[in-house]
Amino acid sequence: MRSVILADDEPIIIKGLKKLIPWQELGIEIVGEAMTGRSLMEQIDEKQPDLVVTDISMPDGTGIDVIKEVQRRQLRTKIVFISAYQEFSYAKDALAFGAVDYLVKPIEKSLLLDAVHKALTQLQEAHEDESSKGKLAVYEQKDKKTQLEELFDRLTQGEIRREEALRKLTALETPLTAPYFSVLYLELEHLQQQDGRWGEHERRLLVFAVSNLADELIQPFGVGLVLRKAENLCVIVNHEGAGDDLLRLAREMRDKILFYLKIHVTICIGKTVSDLQELRQSYKSAVDAAGASYFLEAGSVLSWSQNEPAAGSEEALAEARQAVIQAVVAKDKELLQERCGRLFAQMAQSSRGIKETAVLNGYSLLTELLEELTAIGVPLQVTLEQRNDWLQRMHQFYRFTDLADFISARIMDILEGIGASGGSREAQQLRMIKEYIEEHYSENITLESIAAQVFMNPYYFSSFFKKHTQENFKQYVTNVRMKNAVRLLLQTDLLVYEIAEQVGYHNPRQFSDMFKKCYGKLPQEYKSQLKGGSAP
Structure with a gap:
């Protein structure tokens, strides 16, 4: 029967490993448990196990320290590493030092079984070799x-x-x-x-x-x-x-x-x-x-x-990332594709030749995009499990172009999700916006203040408003004010400066200029012409 030692600084992980696969049915006996690197090495010395399944990051000695010592002593023990996503960069070192496999938490039963079978195969091959020649003879010859x-x-x-x-x-x-x-x-x-x-x-x-x-x-x-x-x-x-x-x-x-x-x-x-x-x-x-x-x-x-990539500006990367987010929020697919191309070029430059940095930047973009959509009132149902799956898959790509394609696909999925969540919700938001303008046109209305009323960022609000009204926000507000100015001119005896104040202009001259731009005449001329019976 083969033997195994399980090691992790979290007892619950060791408990889970015990139950995850049928060790006895595989012909393997669990002969020890360890919670530190030193304790693990001591047990390896004492029990000479065939297999060790261990966390790569433990107190008082890492998994890398343990596998180096195992190799130095030329022990037959096979090692399978497990670890968390953020320690994924250790995988290359682990495999380079002869680990059987490197599994990412939470551990999947099928992957652990594959790793254990792989270790058993290697042990069997080593045993057959030793049986035919003898371990010492093989070393000497x-x-x-x-x-x-x-x-x-x-x-x-x-x-x-x-x-x-x-x-x-x-x-x-x-x-x-x-x-x-x-x-x-x-x-x-x-x-x-x-x-x-x-x-x-x-x-x-x-x-x-x-x-x-x-x-x-x-x-x-x-x-x-x-x-x-x-x-x-x-x-x-x-x-x-x-x-x-x-x-x-x-x-x-x-x-x-x-x-x-x-x-x-x-x-x-x-x-x-x-x-x-x-x-x-x-x-x-x-x-x-x-x-x-x-x-x-x-x-x-x-x-x-050649391994001295030009330093990319963090500010330039942040700007490129924000530009992509704005294009998504504006639902402009053509603009989005163009800006994604610029973003990926900036990501490659800013990563300084380090894969992990590129992966982190890509994952941060997707997370920031989802957070931005939630902030403007368009939350998408993307679970933490889905995000973790994204991160794991992003680490597995062998080329930056594959990473960029994956990120682009997720961004397009998000864009489609925004479109699917529109419809009646957008109509309701537009109705609220118009009602607010009709009630508050006499106040200092700005694009930012209206956007805040419907929990949108200003950039998205501007695109949203023009899409549904075919007018710029500023021009729409001006038209509402001018319509009410005409009403006050014809139905009251208010002076021009009083009308200007009531429709949101604190500068009578500015009001008169805007009125003339809209109707071709100054307010008083317009009123006189209408009272004289002429058409405006």
């Missing part, structure tokens, strides 16, 4: 390539000193005579099947094929080695040439992998260094450059020196 891979993996992580690395290279009869070292980081495009995932067998075959092809292409260029980093690859090259040669090698790799294997790879060229101890810098600069690939097309080749 590792072939030269495997030992080199382990050595260079430690160099890229900064976990071995130069002197020790050189001694190992001498023992392995692998002199590195060229003066420079560079890392190429290959991101394999995640082509999706209908269920949205590669099968484990297909992933292995794909990575193996890409690794072999990359290894062949390095040989004419210099001494090289291909390492697997989770589902991506790290190519280490000891070479004579300059950066142009590396760029040519990267482009050849990209093109031939696409031609022979029909899969896009994005290749990031790290900083060229002249010492083994600095190999970690080259690797880190290549991985950092990979962050910018999110904003590029699939199959790009970029260098660490």
